[in-house]
Amino acid sequence: MSDPRELVDELAEDLKRWLPEQRWFAGKDRPVTGVRPLGVTELVEGDPQLLHVVVEVVQGDRREPYQLLVGRRTHPPEIASTSWIGDLNAYEASGDLDVTGVLLDLMAREERVGSLVFEHEPGVELETGLRARPITSEQSNTSLVYSGQYILKLFRKLTPGKNKDLLLHRALQGVGSKHIAQLLGSITGDLDGEPTTVGMLQQFLPDAVDGWAMATTSVRDLMAAPELHAGEVGGDFAGEAERLGRAVAEVHADLAEALGTEPVDADELERSMKAMLGRLDTIATRVPELAVHAPALRGAFETLRTLPAESVTMQYIHGDLHLGQVLRTVGGWLLIDFEGEPAAPVEERHALRSPLRDVAGMLRSFDYAAQQMLVGQPDDPALAERAQEWSDRNRAAFCEGYAAIAADPRDQGELLRAFELDKAVYEVGYEHANRPDWLGVPLASIARITSGGMTP
CATH class of the missing domain: 3.10.450 (Nuclear Transport Factor 2; Chain: A,)
Structure with missing residues (x-):
């Protein structure tokens, strides 16, 4: 060779x-x-x-x-x-099953090859000699599954230092969090003279189902029987949404215990508001359909100036939470992929944030799950009404579950509303660039939220 x-x-x-x-x-x-x-x-x-x-x-x-x-x-x-x-x-x-097994074997033996350091977590013993298959559904990384036991995530775009996903999994595991898959090992390289995470190994859960698949199945059940209400179909998701809200609140509490919290100051709220307004201005210039909502959006974002700083707490959060980032197992809900928004700069992904940003991300995901079957279809008022009913029911159930563990996110309605609208503005930019047929989903949400027709 x-x-x-x-x-x-x-x-x-x-x-x-x-x-x-x-x-x-x-x-x-x-x-x-x-x-x-x-x-x-x-x-x-x-x-x-x-x-x-x-x-x-x-x-x-x-x-x-x-x-x-x-x-x-x-x-x-x-x-x-x-x-x-x-x-x-x-x-x-x-994708070569004959050679990728070496990555697991090197972690099991804790070897160093060149600048690469292969390690397993303390007390972990790894089985060797296993073949790996790649998961083909991932967007920004590549994961290899070893004989249905382990999953190795290889981070494709690298940033110097310890990856946030590895950092938060170690922190959560250290306080005994029930809502993550067990961390088993890691691979560290060198970038710009700084140790850099290139891979992390976790327990693989072959029977887990991702939240997006479960939620959209529930929506399909409802659409197949539009004469029924969301709570009357066999695939009602509200119970799972409530349990998911509890799990997210417990993870936020675990992160606060492991890594601490900080009070927010007025300058941070001002910076957040300016970032929201800047994103709005940038995307509105490219998407004329968004521009008509700009005055109402600006008003929602500018309310951050009036919020008392002492009402907001900052901490590590997931950072990119949606139904595709959660798994349902026989033991409950797990959160995965704590990297944060892949397109965001690394310093932004590591910044402390309000937990309400994660809540807002999940609320947006419920709305997407409800609307996805209507994309590209002729207008059907009955189906649209059922979709909105499903979204409202599950958004409320998620908040109820969250409130059973932590402060009710609906008690900070203005801040939560601003975070959700900011996420919807981001979605408008994404859909305009990548999936124009889906543009109506975030635009319709913006119209409903700013008119008071959709609440958490």
């Missing part, structure tokens, strides 16, 4: 074309103008060969590091055609 560094150098031009085609690549908004290797570590020698590669992707004035697993072998593996990189018989190897 080729010298590792020489192979990666030769792949640089091919990677310029290949990277934008990958689902997890975050830089699809502009062309790749250069790819520069930052680190190459040979994990498996010979044939097959496995390399851990970190490259800097250049897009004009933007430079961002990504990690790859690059494989090369004489006999082609059974992988997706999109995994092949150029004409050098090299491929992205996360």
